[in-house]
Amino acid sequence: MIAELGLAALWLATALAGLQLLGGVLGQRESGADLAALVRPAAVMQALLCAFAFGTLVLLFARTDLSVALVAQNSHSEKPLIFKIAGPWGNHEGSMLLWITVMSLAGGLIALVERRLPEKTLLATLAAQAFVGLGFYAFLLVSSNPFERLDPAPAQGLGLNPLLQDIGLAMHPPTLYCGYVGLSVAFSFAVGALLTRQVTPDFARVIRPWVLGAWIFLTLGITAGSYWAYYELGWGGWWFWDPTENASLMPWLAATALLHSVSVLAARDALRTWTILLGVVAFSMSMVGTFLVRSGVVTSVHAFAVDPQRGTFILVLLTIYIGGALVLFATRAGTIAEGERFTVMSREGALVINNVALSALLGIVLLGTLYPLLTEAFGVKVSVGPPYFNPVGAVFLMPMLAVLAVGPLLRWRRDSFARIRLPVLAAFAVGLAVLLGMWLIAGMALLPLLGMAMAAVVGIGSVLPLLGRSLRRLPLATLGMVVAHFGVAVALFGMAADSAFSIEKLVAARQGDTTEVGPWRVTLASVEPVAGPNWTALEARLSASYRGGAPSEIKPQARSFWAPPQQTSESALLTRWNGQLYTVIGGEADGDRWQLRLWWKPFVTWIWYGGALIALGGLLALIGRLRTDLKRRTVRARVAARRMEAAA
Amino acid sequence: MNALSLLHSVERFARFVLRWVPTLAGITMAALALCLGPAAGQDLLPPAPYAYRQLDDPKQEAKAQALMETLRCLKCQGQSIADSDASMAGDMRHQVRTRIAAGESPEAIRAWMIERYGDYVSYKPELSTTTWPLFALPLLLIALAALILGRRLGGRGK
Amino acid sequence: MIRGRIFLWGLVALTAGLFGLFAYQLSQPKDEFIQSTMIGKPIPPFDLPPSVPERPGLASGDLADGQPKLLNVFASWCVPCIAEAPNLARLEAAGANIVGIAIRDRSQDTEFFLRQNGNPFSRIGRDDISAVQLSIGSSGVPETFVIDGQGIIRYQHIGDIRDSDVALLLEKLKEAGA
Numbered sequence: 001m002i003a004e005l006g007l008a009a010l011w012l013a014t015a016l017a018g019l020q021l022l023g024g025v026l027g028q029r030e031s032g033a034d035l036a037a038l039v040r041p042a043a044v045m046q047a048l049l050c051a052f053a054f055g056t057l058v059l060l061f062a063r064t065d066l067s068v069a070l071v072a073q074n075s076h077s078e079k080p081l082i083f084k085i086a087g088p089w090g091n092h093e094g095s096m097l098l099w100i101t102v103m104s105l106a107g108g109l110i111a112l113v114e115r116r117l118p119e120k121t122l123l124a125t126l127a128a129q130a131f132v133g134l135g136f137y138a139f140l141l142v143s144s145n146p147f148e149r150l151d152p153a154p155a156q157g158l159g160l161n162p163l164l165q166d167i168g169l170a171m172h173p174p175t176l177y178c179g180y181v182g183l184s185v186a187f188s189f190a191v192g193a194l195l196t197r198q199v200t201p202d203f204a205r206v207i208r209p210w211v212l213g214a215w216i217f218l219t220l221g222i223t224a225g226s227y228w229a230y231y232e233l234g235w236g237g238w239w240f241w242d243p244t245e246n247a248s249l250m251p252w253l254a255a256t257a258l259l260h261s262v263s264v265l266a267a268r269d270a271l272r273t274w275t276i277l278l279g280v281v282a283f284s285m286s287m288v289g290t291f292l293v294r295s296g297v298v299t300s301v302h303a304f305a306v307d308p309q310r311g312t313f314i315l316v317l318l319t320i321y322i323g324g325a326l327v328l329f330a331t332r333a334g335t336i337a338e339g340e341r342f343t344v345m346s347r348e349g350a351l352v353i354n355n356v357a358l359s360a361l362l363g364i365v366l367l368g369t370l371y372p373l374l375t376e377a378f379g380v381k382v383s384v385g386p387p388y389f390n391p392v393g394a395v396f397l398m399p400m401l402a403v404l405a406v407g408p409l410l411r412w413r414r415d416s417f418a419r420i421r422l423p424v425l426a427a428f429a430v431g432l433a434v435l436l437g438m439w440l441i442a443g444m445a446l447l448p449l450l451g452m453a454m455a456a457v458v459g460i461g462s463v464l465p466l467l468g469r470s471l472r473r474l475p476l477a478t479l480g481m482v483v484a485h486f487g488v489a490v491a492l493f494g495m496a497a498d499s500a501f502s503i504e505k506l507v508a509a510r511q512g513d514t515t516e517v518g519p520w521r522v523t524l525a526s527v528e529p530v531a532g533p534n535w536t537a538l539e540a541r542l543s544a545s546y547r548g549g550a551p552s553e554i555k556p557q558a559r560s561f562w563a564p565p566q567q568t569s570e571s572a573l574l575t576r577w578n579g580q581l582y583t584v585i586g587g588e589a590d591g592d593r594w595q596l597r598l599w600w601k602p603f604v605t606w607i608w609y610g611g612a613l614i615a616l617g618g619l620l621a622l623i624g625r626l627r628t629d630l631k632r633r634t635v636r637a638r639v640a641a642r643r644m645e646a647a648a
Numbered sequence: 649m650n651a652l653s654l655l656h657s658v659e660r661f662a663r664f665v666l667r668w669v670p671t672l673a674g675i676t677m678a679a680l681a682l683c684l685g686p687a688a689g690q691d692l693l694p695p696a697p698y699a700y701r702q703l704d705d706p707k708q709e710a711k712a713q714a715l716m717e718t719l720r721c722l723k724c725q726g727q728s729i730a731d732s733d734a735s736m737a738g739d740m741r742h743q744v745r746t747r748i749a750a751g752e753s754p755e756a757i758r759a760w761m762i763e764r765y766g767d768y769v770s771y772k773p774e775l776s777t778t779t780w781p782l783f784a785l786p787l788l789l790i791a792l793a794a795l796i797l798g799r800r801l802g803g804r805g806k
Numbered sequence: 807m808i809r810g811r812i813f814l815w816g817l818v819a820l821t822a823g824l825f826g827l828f829a830y831q832l833s834q835p836k837d838e839f840i841q842s843t844m845i846g847k848p849i850p851p852f853d854l855p856p857s858v859p860e861r862p863g864l865a866s867g868d869l870a871d872g873q874p875k876l877l878n879v880f881a882s883w884c885v886p887c888i889a890e891a892p893n894l895a896r897l898e899a900a901g902a903n904i905v906g907i908a909i910r911d912r913s914q915d916t917e918f919f920l921r922q923n924g925n926p927f928s929r930i931g932r933d934d935i936s937a938v939q940l941s942i943g944s945s946g947v948p949e950t951f952v953i954d955g956q957g958i959i960r961y962q963h964i965g966d967i968r969d970s971d972v973a974l975l976l977e978k979l980k981e982a983g984a
Contacts, residue, residue: 233731234733235730235731235732237731240726240727240728240731242726243726284821291828295828295832296836297828297831297832297836311832312832315825315828315829315832318825318828319825322821323818323821323822323825326817326818326821327818329814330811330814330815330817330818333814334811344797352797353797356793356796356797357793360786360789360790360792360793363785363789364786364789367781367782367785367786368782370824370827371779371781371782373827373831374827375778375779376831376837377827377830377831377834380766380767380778381766381767381768381840382767382768382773382778382779383720383767383768383769383770383771383773384771384773384782385718385720385728385771385772386717386718386771387718387771387772387773388771388772388773388782392786395786395790396789396793504702504713505702506700506701506702508700508701567733569733586700586733587695589694589700590694595700597700690883691881691883691909691910691911692883692912692915693910693911693912693934696934696935696936697935722840722945722946723945723946735910735936736936736945736946739910739935739936739937739939739940740936740940742935743937743940762843763843763844764842764843764844764940764941764942764943765840765842765843765943765945766840766841766843768840769840
């Protein structure tokens with residue numbers, strides 16, 4: 001009964017999306033006013049129905065209703081409740097339902113609160129949203145119904161893969177979807193603005209929270225994903241330029257560019273068409289990323305949910321939405337009046353350089369990721385990896401970072417270099433000193449050296465906007481920018497330090513043997529067999545001491561799962577403020593010795609601290625913007641009320 | 649065939665497909681398992697001598713490490729041989745380390761690998777008739793960026 | 807403005823090309839095989855010790871004795887190698903001279919494997935660290951190479967030999983012998 005209610009709600013929501021689309025399109029003319037009035041209620045109702053449908057699926061998983069095919073295939077009555085509740089999005093059907101639910105909730109929210117845009121633009125936006133939504137509803141109802149019944153019901157479910165029973169992985173899909181949905185909202189607004197030719201600062205202010213929100217989620221997703229690969233794959237690498245990773249990086253690059261161009265549009269009414277184009281591109285990149293990961297056309301370490309048929313469906317949606325939006329853009333772009341002008345020595349000028357560099361980076365990542373696919377079509381296999389991405393990316397990244405250090409100090413519209421000469425020169429002088437010092441002392445390779453120097457420049461440059469300002473009166477959005485930019489410096493420093501100063505030791509150790517890894521002395525105390533619920537493991541007891549200090553015990557494991565049969569290395573880490581000791585036990589070497597892999601990775605954790613700071617900066621900015629928006633809203637309401645009183 | 653039996657066969661087909669989804673997922677996981685470490689269908693011999701052993705000379709080891717990070721594991725194709733527990737990756741690391749120790753240059757070893765497996769084995773694309781767009785397009789992007797910045801920002805200052 | 811328009815439509819065309827590429831790749835079966843690029847080149851020099859007592863080992867010189875051969879790269883721990891055993895037997899019965907390289911395999915395991923699945927090999931070399939396998943561009947087991955009488959690699963078959971592959975391999979062998 002519950003499953004049927006959920007399915008009915010889903011069908012109703014689909015019908016309402018159809019109505020929303022119809023109303024949004026016909027409502028553009030005077031004759032469609034009746035239909036237009038239905039659009040907002042339809043969006044809100046659709047959100048409620050979707051939330052209800054998703055709720056029923058969660059309930060079905062929580063109660064382990066095995067008569068539902070999806071539950072039977074992905075759950076088990078003995079599973080911990082938290083993973084039962086996370087069950088719905090641990091599979092394709094459920095995660096599609098989650099996607100459409102988040103999307104309809106966003107649509108409902110817009111319909112409920114958004115009053116800043118011209119009504120026709122909003123109608124067109126909601127119509128675009130319904131149009132995108134309908135594709136996903138069709139996907140769900142036609143080819144992946146999550147409420148499918150199983151008759152007769154099996155006695156027990158198949159369970160979720162033990163490797164995926166991890167709280168981090170349980171949170172991963174919702175995080176990504178929130179990011180993608182946020183970009184889909186920006187896409188809908190861009191299409192709405194394009195259709196009604198209303199690209200205004202108000203438009204930018206309306207989409208800014210959505211872009212910011214999406215960007216925060218994407219930042220968190222990439223940071224967490226990178227850390228997961230770092231400790232799970234067992235070789236100490238944190239970024240492999242693997243297609244799956246690139247698929248997550250591309251929407252982030254586009255969203256970062258969009259975020260910055262939106263603030264130019266909001267503050268100065270410039271970069272109109274460019275912002276619209278980025279809105280389309282950002283959502284395209286998240287769809288292209290989903291396609292690459294799900295369809296299996298590229299070879300990747302992380303290829304989990306591969307299914308060519310779903311790939312076909314996503315490709316069809318991609319063609320309709322992105323192809324359609326680009327054609328619309330190409331026909332309309334010329335009719336949108338160009339915005340305000342500015343000089344190179346201005347905040348806008350710096351942001352334009354940032355946007356061009358980010359777009360070029362996006363182009364490089366896209367090219368490098370898809371090039372093997374292209375040559376494969378001609379029967380030639382090539383590989384594009386770190387030796388390509390790192391130097392070519394740096395060509396575009398380094399100038400961008402230099403501008404990042406200066407841009408926030410500049411005033412809008414027109415500024416002179418003389419005004420900010422002193423602090424900027426100081427920052428670059430420190431950077432140069434770091435460059436020369438590190439080169440002479442440490443003899444670092446070129447890329448980490450440049451990274452280190454640029455980290456210093458950006459680190460100093462990012463906090464310069466705080467000079468001479470009272471912290472209490474600082475707008476939250478400005479503080480957010482400072483924090484996020486400082487996070488870039490922190491992450492960059494971590495990357496450079498790790499790649500330049502990492503120390504690796506591979507040893508075959510007997511019990512009692514001591515190995516030196518940088519400042520650490522690691523002793524193998526013993527190797528013991530241990531057992532978990534569905535695995536057995538060899539566990540090394542290591543005692544590690546930092547510069548002769550008190551030893552700490554860490555226990556890396558080599559685990560063998562039996563269903564499915566599989567071996568994994570569970571690395572064990574010792575974290576200090578200035579880096580991590582990373583230990584892995586491999587197999588048995590000859591006789592009584594064990595393979596140990598030990599790394600001292602100076603400042604490696606700063607990479608993820610930096611990522612977290614960037615996301616935190618985004619969050620601060622989001623709160624700041626929302627607070628200002630709310631304040632403006634109340635002021636407007638008060639003014640309107642006063643006018644009413646005066647009229648009465 | 650009436651509508652009811654059609655529905656039935658559709659339903660049976662759907663159930664058939666659904667039954668195979670976990671199997672497919674299992675196969676994917678098993679493929680991943682192949683890369684993660686030896687399990688069923690794997691050999692019992694110990695790894696090659698220099699698969700998990702570093703060269704004594706740190707300078708040579710650094711050279712070998714840098715090269716290994718840019719050679720692709722042929723078995724689990726998404727990783728470099730420096731990041732893989734597959735035994736074939738270990739054998740390739742042995743080749744790299746012993747050849748470096750014998751005085752071969754990293755680029756000569758890369759060329760040796762490419763001679764056998766084609767460009768696929770190297771993550772570092774070389775400039776050739778098949779890869780020139782990888783290098784031409786960034787140059788084009790730089791030119792385009794300069795053009796856009798020049799038109800957008802240049803000369804309109806005062 | 808016209809130039810901008812051209813740029814925009816260029817973008818649309820680029821996207822269309824990209825989607826076309828995606829569609830094409832989706833329609834193609836995923837080809838995970840990495841072909842050896844040693845076809846047409848002489849086999850690199852090597853000398854492998856015997857893997858089992860009843861057969862001699864294998865050296866590159868043995869492959870340049872004027873008679874074309876099938877070189878089968880196999881291992882006892884490899885499941886598809888069991889599947890292809892009957893077809894190797896058929897090839898041997900059809901007159902093919904088959905030599906083997908056992909990859910990362912202990913002698914007792916190879917012996918057991920041959921007792922279970924038959925021994926079509928005239929020589930078997932033991933390659934404990936995949937050195938010869940790497941030197942001929944083979945990326946897995948089983949793989950079968952056609953080597954002509956001068957020791958030049960003529961053809962590579964990746965994966966287990968199916969029933970339908972037998973005739974093809976015999977044909978390639980004949981070509982190599984001519």
